[in-house]
Amino acid sequence: MPNKELYKFDRSEALMARARKVVPSGIYGHASPVLLVPGSYPNFLARGKGCRIWDVDGNEYIDFMCSYGPVVLGHNHPRVDEAARAQQARADCLTLPGEVWVELAELLVDITPIADWVIFAKNGSDVTSWSLAVARAHTRRNKVIMVAGSYHGTHPWCTPIATGIPEADRANILPFHYNDLDELRRLVAENRGDIAGLIICPFRHEAFHDSEMPAPGFHQAVREICDQEGIVLILDDVRAGFRLHMGGSGEVLGLRPDLICYSKAIANGYALAVGLGREELRQATQSIFFTGTFWPATVSMAAAIATINTLREEGGIEQMTAMGTRLRQGLDQQARSLGVAINQTGPPTIPFMTFGADQGSFVRNRVFCGECARRGVFFHPHHNWFMSTAHTEADIDEALAVTEVAFRIIKERHGG
Amino acid sequence: MPNKELYKFDRSEALMARARKVVPSGIYGHASPVLLVPGSYPNFLARGKGCRIWDVDGNEYIDFMCSYGPVVLGHNHPRVDEAARAQQARADCLTLPGEVWVELAELLVDITPIADWVIFAKNGSDVTSWSLAVARAHTRRNKVIMVAGSYHGTHPWCTPIATGIPEADRANILPFHYNDLDELRRLVAENRGDIAGLIICPFRHEAFHDSEMPAPGFHQAVREICDQEGIVLILDDVRAGFRLHMGGSGEVLGLRPDLICYSKAIANGYALAVGLGREELRQATQSIFFTGTFWPATVSMAAAIATINTLREEGGIEQMTAMGTRLRQGLDQQARSLGVAINQTGPPTIPFMTFGADQGSFVRNRVFCGECARRGVFFHPHHNWFMSTAHTEADIDEALAVTEVAFRIIKERHGG
Numbered sequence: 009m010p011n012k013e014l015y016k017f018d019r020s021e022a023l024m025a026r027a028r029k030v031v032p033s034g035i036y037g038h039a040s041p042v043l044l045v046p047g048s049y050p051n052f053l054a055r056g057k058g059c060r061i062w063d064v065d066g067n068e069y070i071d072f073m074c075s076y077g078p079v080v081l082g083h084n085h086p087r088v089d090e091a092a093r094a095q096q097a098r099a100d101c102l103t104l105p106g107e108v109w110v111e112l113a114e115l116l117v118d119i120t121p122i123a124d125w126v127i128f129a130k131n132g133s134d135v136t137s138w139s140l141a142v143a144r145a146h147t148r149r150n151k152v153i154m155v156a157g158s159y160h161g162t163h164p165w166c167t168p169i170a171t172g173i174p175e176a177d178r179a180n181i182l183p184f185h186y187n188d189l190d191e192l193r194r195l196v197a198e199n200r201g202d203i204a205g206l207i208i209c210p211f212r213h214e215a216f217h218d219s220e221m222p223a224p225g226f227h228q229a230v231r232e233i234c235d236q237e238g239i240v241l242i243l244d245d246v247r248a249g250f251r252l253h254m255g256g257s258g259e260v261l262g263l264r265p266d267l268i269c270y271s272k273a274i275a276n277g278y279a280l281a282v283g284l285g286r287e288e289l290r291q292a293t294q295s296i297f298f299t300g301t302f303w304p305a306t307v308s309m310a311a312a313i314a315t316i317n318t319l320r321e322e323g324g325i326e327q328m329t330a331m332g333t334r335l336r337q338g339l340d341q342q343a344r345s346l347g348v349a350i351n352q353t354g355p356p357t358i359p360f361m362t363f364g365a366d367q368g369s370f371v372r373n374r375v376f377c378g379e380c381a382r383r384g385v386f387f388h389p390h391h392n393w394f395m396s397t398a399h400t401e402a403d404i405d406e407a408l409a410v411t412e413v414a415f416r417i418i419k420e421r422h423g424g
Numbered sequence: 425m426p427n428k429e430l431y432k433f434d435r436s437e438a439l440m441a442r443a444r445k446v447v448p449s450g451i452y453g454h455a456s457p458v459l460l461v462p463g464s465y466p467n468f469l470a471r472g473k474g475c476r477i478w479d480v481d482g483n484e485y486i487d488f489m490c491s492y493g494p495v496v497l498g499h500n501h502p503r504v505d506e507a508a509r510a511q512q513a514r515a516d517c518l519t520l521p522g523e524v525w526v527e528l529a530e531l532l533v534d535i536t537p538i539a540d541w542v543i544f545a546k547n548g549s550d551v552t553s554w555s556l557a558v559a560r561a562h563t564r565r566n567k568v569i570m571v572a573g574s575y576h577g578t579h580p581w582c583t584p585i586a587t588g589i590p591e592a593d594r595a596n597i598l599p600f601h602y603n604d605l606d607e608l609r610r611l612v613a614e615n616r617g618d619i620a621g622l623i624i625c626p627f628r629h630e631a632f633h634d635s636e637m638p639a640p641g642f643h644q645a646v647r648e649i650c651d652q653e654g655i656v657l658i659l660d661d662v663r664a665g666f667r668l669h670m671g672g673s674g675e676v677l678g679l680r681p682d683l684i685c686y687s688k689a690i691a692n693g694y695a696l697a698v699g700l701g702r703e704e705l706r707q708a709t710q711s712i713f714f715t716g717t718f719w720p721a722t723v724s725m726a727a728a729i730a731t732i733n734t735l736r737e738e739g740g741i742e743q744m745t746a747m748g749t750r751l752r753q754g755l756d757q758q759a760r761s762l763g764v765a766i767n768q769t770g771p772p773t774i775p776f777m778t779f780g781a782d783q784g785s786f787v788r789n790r791v792f793c794g795e796c797a798r799r800g801v802f803f804h805p806h807h808n809w810f811m812s813t814a815h816t817e818a819d820i821d822e823a824l825a826v827t828e829v830a831f832r833i834i835k836e837r838h839g840g
Binding site: 023026027029030031032033035036037038039050051052053054055056061063064071073074075076077078079083084089092093096097098099100101102103104105106107109110113114116117124125126127130131132133134137140141142143144145150161162163164165167168169171172173174176177179180271272277278279290291292293294295296297298299300301302303304305386 | 446447448467470472479480490493499508512518520525529532533541542548556558578580589592593687694695706708710711715718720
């Protein structure tokens with residue numbers, strides 16, 4: 009492809025120069041350009057519609073990040089936005105909750121097999137940290153088991169970079185390696201009677217790593233261990249929720265948790281987090297203090313009801329699965345025909361791809377994703393991707409025309 | 425007043441019965457009815473406009489809680505909502521920030537004397553906890569001083585109810601009593617070289633307590649102690665921000681912090697939290713991991729720009745001060761003429777009133793506020809109130825007609 013067709017990012021770069029003056033690093037956290045490929049990606053986006061996003065230079069992309077997950081129905085979904093607008097016209101954040109507080113709680117309890125009740129917050133971290141407090145209040149124990157490297161948010165107990173965090177804040181967290189039941193059993197035996205909870209994602213999906221599904225029998229064994237030891241089993245479904253099953257991702261992956269944490273996709277981009285739990289944990293939840301000024305706000309709850317109903321009525325997960333599978337098969341075919349070794353991991357609705365020859369370095373991934381971005385397809389080189397129900401066959405095929413070019417560049421530059 | 429004129433809450437109670445089934449306690453946290461006066465207040469609100477709110481039974485109130493602070497320009501402010509709507513039509517939560525990220529950061533740095541840079545989050549707790557990490561990363565020390573009983577959020581280090589929180593998570597927090605410089609100096613001497621930060625509100629304003637202003641010289645001494653000991657001084661302006669000074673409440677109260685935490689009023693109800701800091705702390709901020717999926721979302725940033733500009737252009741703080749003073753003088757006059765002893769504390773824009781004879785029991789306060797609520801004036805018996813720029817002289821006078829009745833009831837039932 010001739011260079012003149014490649015995207016330029018002049019306005020993005022100019023904005024970034026201004027941002028660097030008034031924001032440390034200009035952009036920080038998950039949106040930081042250093043997590044993408046500087047020079048090949050924009051730094052700022054301007055708008056979205058369906059599965060398309062436009063950056064501040066006017067470049068258009070087919071979006072396979074969906075805002076790191078929230079946008080499960082596509083950007084600016086008419087039904088969700090209309091529900092939000094109608095609620096906003098009455099009020100959003102008031103001193104007390106609104107009627108949607110009850111309606112959304114009833115809907116979630118209705119569709120979630122393990123849940124008898126619901127609580128609301130704003131961030132995923134709000135509810136993952138809350139789940140630890142519930143487990144601790146319920147068991148009157150302190151220690152919590154998690155998978156080493158698993159991402160549960162940026163609170164002191166779980167942030168992946170512990171700068172500025174005292175060791176004491178993580179003293180009660182016990183990590184084990186994913187799918188390693190021997191290590192888990194050893195950890196439990198060594199801390200018998202001290203373990204309040206075990207928090208786990210429905211599959212392994214941390215950044216800078218191929219995704220990994222639970223080994224056969226792993227989830228069942230985790231449940232048995234928790235039952236034997238009186239440990240509260242927490243499903244962190246913040247990232248995967250509403251892309252595998254409408255009743256919690258554990259339903260398709262054989263995990264029956266005591267608590268579920270949701271956020272991201274639950275309201276198609278409106279900020280909301282939800283914790284759900286079993287009846288036995290209601291008392292423990294009532295005993296802890298958990299609140300935030302914006303948490304009773306109604307707009308994101310109205311958006312959540314519209315999002316969930318749309319996903320259910322339109323068979324959203326099936327649709328995303330079909331389109332994610334089409335993308336996966338297309339990538340597979342292209343790579344195979346060029347003799348490029350790729351790993352495609354995770355479920356089709358939350359796909360990820362790496363290059364075998366990279367051996368964990370992400371060198372080819374950065375070139376591949378950068379070349380795709382400069383041609384209008386927004387993947388991520390270091391983090392799993394997300395499908396939305398707005399992706400059509402035509403969108404997937406248009407994206408695959410670009411990946412074909414990017415694979416050829418990998419072949420030419422790196423030999424495979 | 426005849427009973428038939430008093431508000432009824434049938435629909436509120438019916439909704440609460442439903443809520444109790446699907447949400448632990450029905451409503452939890454700061455919005456819990458147990459913090460108000462069950463039977464005299466609604467449990468659910470339906471809408472707001474200006475300084476008026478309506479509950480789900482259709483009862484109308486003059487709102488002196490402003491959603492626990494956020495609603496500084498009144499509910500559904502046209503200019504703020506229009507800015508939010510226009511931004512929402514483009515997109516809210518995307519994979520990367522939008523142009524408003526830069527515009528709001530520049531605006532905040534421009535109006536805030538101590539600030540060279542800005543970071544964004546969602547909850548007040550997000551930024552108060554972040555400020556501790558910055559102080560710790562900067563000083564490579566662990567301990568943090570706070571005022572005993574001060575409310576900085578619900579994260580483990582600061583939640584007022586520590587159920588479900590391991591002691592280790594609070595091991596590095598050192599409390600001292602407000603305005604007690606001797607105790608503060610002793611604490612600093614005992615932990616010399618270990619103290620990373622000191623976090624403090626612009627005045628004492630925790631719930632279930634009269635507000636208390638800083639004693640003369642207190643803030644200056646705090647700054648000197650922090651300078652001498654290399655302690656990062658953090659202003660938690662989450663509750664008071666944008667009701668005392670547009671450049672941080674420290675500007676009118678003689679406190680020059682190194683970091684400022686904002687949330688609540690910054691976007692007139694749209695969920696946003698902001699941390700601001702001095703140049704010397706930029707590097708420390710860059711070294712810590714701080715992120716959330718919804719944090720680059722643009723709608724609340726557009727709302728914040730509109731909120732700040734409106735407050736500045738319309739002299740919002742002066743206006744709220746005048747109306748808060750009118751309310752205060754009216755209450756004072758009524759109480760004095762009836763021989764009822766009251767304490768009015770806090771600044772006029774964030775007022776609070778208790779009854780002297782209650783001696784901290786809040787018995788009269790609950791009766792007073794309950795009687796006001798049933799007649800259409802929404803105060804809070806246990807938590808400071810908030811003024812907005814939507815309160816007019818007529819609104820204050822209308823509210824005072826109700827407080828006159830409530831004071832008479834106190835006089836009749838309690839003798840003063």
